[in-house]
Amino acid sequence: MTESKKQTVYISGVTGFIAQHIAKSLLESKNFKVIGSVRDSAKASSLVSNLNNNPDFEIDVIENIAEPNAFDESFKKYGKSIDFILHTASPFTFNISDVQKDLIDPAKNGSENIFKAAHLYATNLKHFVVTSSFAAIVDRKIAGDPSTIFNEKSWNPNTLEDGLKSPASGYTYSKTVAEQTIWSLAEKLNVGFGVTAVNPVLVLxxxxxxxxxxxxxxxxxxxxxxxxxxxxxxxxxxxxxGAAVDVRDVAKAHIMPLLDSQKFDKKRLFMTESxxxxxxxxxxxxxxxxxxxxxxxxxxxxxxxxxxxxxxxxxxxxxxxxxxxxxxxxxxxxxxxxxxxxxxxxx
Incomplete structure (x- = not known):
């Protein structure tokens, strides 16, 4: 495939465990260019080096994806060239003093910011994939009941009130509200591109x-x-x-919707193995x-x-x-x- 035909994939949080596997696979295929967002360009230097300074890889610095309109300037710059967006970034800190401020708001706002910017400025976008979690599927109250079944249609039923009770509850609620924000905006904005969520259990x-x-x-x-x-x-x-799944399978699940948008549109991919x-x-x-x-x-x-x-x-x-x-x-x-x-x- 000639360089002019390479499609561009924007990956938020490109230095993450899963995201690095995705970027590596995309670039090795020689069919894609990758733009990866990072909080700090210095932290991305090792990834640039590991990718052998690949000319098809570019870094985009966004210090805080939860800030209002965080992606707007970036997408104004790159927008028309972006074919696909993989939103793998997930703001999370273990040093929690305020569950709402430190967990729930960043997760919700980060998802809202990138999706709205995509709708406004990525005018040639074909597909949007969000890295969600089993946390958005599981109901912890019945997770220990062998007669219960969780599948792609299951949702964590926790309310905001539940989420505010502890950092652990806040985390599971934040993952749920982040994914729900994507689905809600996709419907509200009546977007013209496909949307997929990838929901892994523990990733090894x-x-x-x-x-x-x-x-x-x-x-x-x-x-x-x-x-x-x-x-x-x-x-x-x-x-x-609990249950686990392999990182290489999770990375593959992010890439496959780019190859067949219609097949994966409006799907949740529940990534669990054993x-x-x-x-x-x-x-x-x-x-x-x-x-x-x-x-x-x-x-x-x-x-x-x-x-x-x-x-x-x-x-x-x-x-x-x-x-x-x-x-x-x-x-x-x-x-x-x-x-x-x-x-x-x-x-």
Whole structure:
């Protein structure tokens, strides 16, 4: 494909765990140009380097996507050249003093800002994909009930009042209201482009680039790294349990709507593969050369039936739409470990 025919994808929050995989895949295809928004250009320098200073990659600095009209100037500049928008940026801070101000408003306003700017200035836009979350699907009150089923049509029923009760509730509500804002605006503005939401559970898997495995990893992958640092015979608590999905599958789910807008328009892609727990991660890590017999074993396979102890996650419609086999969580964990070990050996 000649350069003049390359389509342009705008990715908000391009330095994120999922977003880097997306940008890498798009550029490797040689069919796309990528404009990526970042809060700080200095933090994007390593990504530019990892992408070998690709001439089809450009950085766009937006310091605070929650500020009123945050994307307007950027989209005035790039608007007509943008074919697709992937809104992966998600304002979130663990140092919460005000749930409304620090969590809910930024999530809602960030989504509203980019979508309105897209409608106004990205006049040739074909498709808009928002990175949402299982948090926008799950009802925590019944999440532990094995007779419950969550699917693509399920919504977190929490109200604003519920969300204000704690940072954890505020986070799940913020993800819900952010996605609902997109769907509401799409209908209200009667947009002429397709819209898709991607709703992953906990995202595991290797970093897009080996160099990223030298520092503290994203929250989900830190679970893997910390268990890699355990000692043989060490007692390991049960810890967090839930469902996981591979980052490479989540990245692919963001890209496929760009290739067939009509097929994915108005769809929610529920990205979930299988249960995870400390024990399930340890079972996988103990199959990795260099770790087997060196780290904690826990009680092998005690969580093999973990999925039967909480609500069922049915993403049959998503898997049918996407048409590819999801990566087993065991492989996600093992690939993460192999990458970390490889980088440690090279240091």
């Amino acid at each position: 898997g290797p970093q897009a680039f080996d160099s990223n495995a030298t520092k503290t990893l994203n929250t989900s992958c830190e679970f893997v790294r910390k268990l890699m640092q355990t000692k043989f015979g060490e007692n390991i608590p049960d810890g967090l349990t 249960p995870f727990s400390n024990q399930i991660i340890l079972d996988s890590l103990n199959k990795v050369t260099g770790l087997q017999g060196q780290i904690a074993a826990g009680t092998p396979h005690k969580d093999d039936n973990l999925g039967n102890t909480f609500a069922k996650q049915d993403n049959t419609e998503t898997k049918k739409l996407l048409g590819f086999e999801f990566t087993p969580v065991e492989k996600s964990v093992m690939d993460t470990a192999v990458q970390i070990l490889k980088v440690q050996k090279e240091l």
